[in-house]
Amino acid sequence: MTRPDPRKTAALSAALSGAVDLGALRARADAARQAAAAPASAAAPVDNGSSVPWIVDVTEASFQTVVEQSVQVPVVVLLGASYSPESQALAATLTRFATGSGGAWILARVDLEQAPRIGQAFGVQSVPTTVAVAAGQPIDAFAGAIADTELSAWIARLLDALRERLPGIRAGEARATGVAEEEVVEDPRIVAAEEAFEAGDYAAAQGFYEQVLASEPGNELAREGLAQARFAERAEAVDPAVIAKADAAPEDLDAQLAAADAEIAGQRVDEAFARLISAVRRVFGEDRDRVRQHLVGLFELFPADDPRVAAARRALASALY
Template identity: 40%
Template sequence: MQPRNMSMSGVVDLAAVKAAGEAKAKAEQARAESARQGGTPAVPPSALVIDVDEAGFESDVLQRSTEVPVVIDFWAEWCQPCKQLSPVLERLAAEYAGRFVLAKIDVDANQMLMQQFGVQGIPAVFAVVAGQALPLFQGAAPEAQIRQTLDQLVQVAEERFGLTGIAVDADAAPGAAPEAAAVPVGPYDALLEAAVQALDAGDFAGAVQAYRNVLVDDPENPEAKLGLAQAELLGRVGKLDPQVVRKAAADAPADVRAQIDAADLDLVGGHVEDAFGRLVETVRRTAGADRDAARLHLLGLFEVIGSDDPRVVKARGALARVLF
């Protein structure tokens, strides 16, 4: 089974799942009851990844989803892509530290659940938020794409249902906490300096390559990730004719390529909110591959500005409202 994206805008019809409004009310009631009882106790890291079967689905997934988003990993022992994807999801569950819980469902032993969710092939990943089921993606997707999807999921869970996750007691189970990140091979000062010099000289291709050289050894290096996003943006914009791009974007609001190019120009020109707003509107107007292209490009522009920037936070919320 080749990896393919599944639209995040659909909702799976399960007999056990309540309507969205009822689900939200249920989530609010659960939080109120928890508050009256002194709050939900912290869970050990081992509780962030659970095996679920048909008998426990109601309590382990539906009820739990009133407190925290539950990501479901449909897998099987014989499935080789599953063996690539599952460890990534388990590691991210630990890294996200209670912002979602990972439920693993063996399709061979739980055919009814597989049918209820309409699973066509595995690995397949869904989420349940306040009793509402959403398809996320299918296949062993790249980790960067998985992170973007999870970021959107936890934000929607918080904004629409007030689900901020569960507390994790890292000391509850010695040795179960996420392993400390390995010390990067480094140092990367020379490569990073070379990238900056290439940027200053207008050699965007050289800067891109220098940043990628750092990321080969240290994939999470924040300076290299940010620099790469900026260098790629500048490289794209350098090939554009602003007048042609602006006219094309104005004449064809539904032309995804034109809107992407115009958003790049907006961002480089300092019009950050205009760039974000343009692509959010493009996502709203489009569907299928065009919508995915606009969404993924917008997520890439978020990387250029930085996830903590208030403009990014605001735009993520707008994007989530359009998608869901």
């Protein structure tokens, strides 16, 4: 997804993906709720601060509850402050956009003067900072204010990238347009694959996805699921110590491939891509094709517009030709 300054924003997004500790924030929030709640009471509800249910003003205690909703729709977290005119202007624009979204995405407004630990969790350097969260993890971000047209386009690209992965987006869009959402008929093979994956039976998941692709080669969901299942099976068996082994023996091709898997599993994406591109430059023939295929398989774990994948594809093409 492109933003006003792609290099700066890509760096911010990459930093967030490795730095955010939402689990620690959740632990603090849970402790605060337990201290304040009566023995038989439920967790404190989210303070919307709005009559629109998908626009919420969050505190440190309620933030994790909002983040958990990102398994259904993306959550756009606005980290601002009342003293910042840019924060107030961006909040007004985002609120206007969110109001008409039908709940295809959630706007979570955070006042860092009242909830500084949320800003610390995201490593915020300036206000306003806007972060997109999906499936509990930050996936994109930008700092400062941007034009309304750019902001609208950013949100549209976010929804386009996640529509097939987060089930609540289409429902929200249907509400926004007043058009009834089409009934989704789930492919039992996809359902079986997902259940096998959740159970940790990655081999079975691969088999179900391969059945789908045999009859529907263009099925994007099955293609992505197969890539994830293959990687999960390899990553489960890899020893993180293989990274040091590969660094000490660059000629050991098996170690290089395993080390790249370990680095991806540890969110060291750029290092993994760079390792395999370096290997491509050192080997030839069948060995080079083996490394290339492994690297392309890792590309499939990420959205096609991920800037790290785009940069690595260019570097791979340069190494090959």
